[in-house]
């Protein structure tokens with residue numbers, strides 16, 4: 207097997223960081239080289255390339271390779287019911303208020319940067335529980351991500367290991383109710399999957415979809431972008447949101463220093479539009 211040299215010249219390193227930024231908007235500085243090398247070296251070996259210079263040439267000529275590159279350079283960590291405070295807010299605050307204000311409408315939800323789908327299915331389980339108490343309630347969830355590999359996992363709805371253990375700890379009754387266990391794997395039941403769809407999308411582009419979402423989960427992705435990138439992405443997302451729709455961000459993310467059309471509600475929770483309160 208070809209040994210890929212971890213030490214590369216600064217120009218090649220910068221060129222690779224530039225490709226990460228061009229294709230995903232993710233900003234990587236020099237200290238991220240070890241991480242990037244760790245993620246790419248096996249790909250070079252699989253392609254039987256001896257150097258990163260050779261890899262750059264392949265990357266620049268192949269849209270298919272760009273897809274593999276994006277799969278490898280993105281960080282896709284996620285879990286069911288990540289950040290419990292958000293799910294408490296949805297259950298106790300957002301859902302009752304929204305349903306009371308829109309008794310006949312379908313709640314449109316966008317899990318932007320959905321990764322492998324745990325966030326979208328967490329929302330679906332919560333909404334199903336709400337629907338048991340409010341049979342007229344309807345919802346649709348769109349999950350998008352720039353990386354295709356993770357979207358395939360979301361579409362399959364098959365989970366195992368740490369993330370299922372996490373769900374078992376947090377909400378054992380939901381695991382029992384909404385998943386079918388088989389060997390090591392737990393698969394989302396078709397009834398839950400029916401309300402959730404997945405599709406590729408780069409947040410640096412507007413979503414080509416006329417839907418105006420009532421709730422957007424944009425969590426743990428802004429941290430990878432610089433301020434200008436965050437503002438651009440937030441404006442793209444805002445364009446797909448209904449007036450006064452709710453935006454949820456990740457635990458280490460804040461919009462306070464950014465110029466956006468969002469209005470702060472509570473930590474991690476914002477509303478679209480002027481005068482939101």
Ligand SMILES: C[S@@+](CC[C@H](N)C(=O)[O-])C[C@H]1O[C@@H](n2cnc3c(N)ncnc32)[C@H](O)[C@@H]1O
Nearest residue numbers: 230280282283284319321352353408409425426
């Ligand atoms: C750490 S995961 C967050 C998953 C989930 N939202 C959560 O909070 O658990 C970040 C996701 O953002 C995606 N991502 C990175 N850059 C993106 C971009 N420009 N457009 C869309 N998704 C992007 C990655 O592929 C990755 O799956």
